[in-house]
Amino acid sequence: MARELSDERGPGVALDEVARRAGVGNATLYRHFPTRSDLIVAVYADEVEALCEKGAALIDGGSAVEALFAWLDDFVVHVATKRALAFAGTENSDERRTALFDQWHRSMRAIAQELLVRAQRSGDANADLTVDDLLALTNATAIAATGAEEARRLLRIMRHGFAGDQGSAGFAG
Incomplete structure (x- = not known):
């Protein structure tokens, strides 16, 4: 119900309307989801879990750089299309993040780390690149996109760089 309303009206849909549509009282909704962020995280739980599962499946398969960018492609689309979820965990202080959001963040970071290290070991990624760099740039890309x-x-563009002479040979540099 909450996902349908979020899809129809956006993440700013009134929580009272979510409760009404779900056939529960406001107090019940707020007891389970004290903040809008808590509700948003719960609404998109299955999508984030699927993203993590895709990443885990890519860790041992195919070209290291292709696996990394296949997952980053899914990740950037997810963040670009689920901005409310991306911001749900960052609008409040760390104490306000749900345990589920923190678990996802750790899982996605761990997957990105494994994929990045594999690409670095194959020589397809700059050895100086950190997972924090990679995720910050990818998040910024998703949030900046329309x-x-x-x-x-x-x-x-991020993958191939700005220089015309780098071609498509990964993003080693």
Whole structure:
């Protein structure tokens, strides 16, 4: 119910309306989801779990750099299309983040780290690049984009760099 309303009206939908549509009282809704961020995290739980599962499946398969960018492509589209979820964990202090949000953050960071290290070991990623750098740049790309396709285009630019002589040989430098 909450996802339908979020999809229809955006993440700013009134929590009272969510409760009404779900057939529960406001107190019940607020007891389970004390903040809008808590509700947003719960609404998109299955999507974040699927993103983590995709990343885990890529860790041991194919080209290291292709695996990294296949996951980053899914990640950048997810963040670009689920801005409310991206901001849900960052609008409040760390104490206000839900345990589920923190678990996802750790899982996504761990997957990105494994994929990055694999690409670095194969020589396809700059050895100085950190997972924090990678996720910060990818998040910034997703948030700056106006939608999924622009986020993907910006990710391709990030992958190949700005210089014309680098071609498509990964992003080693």
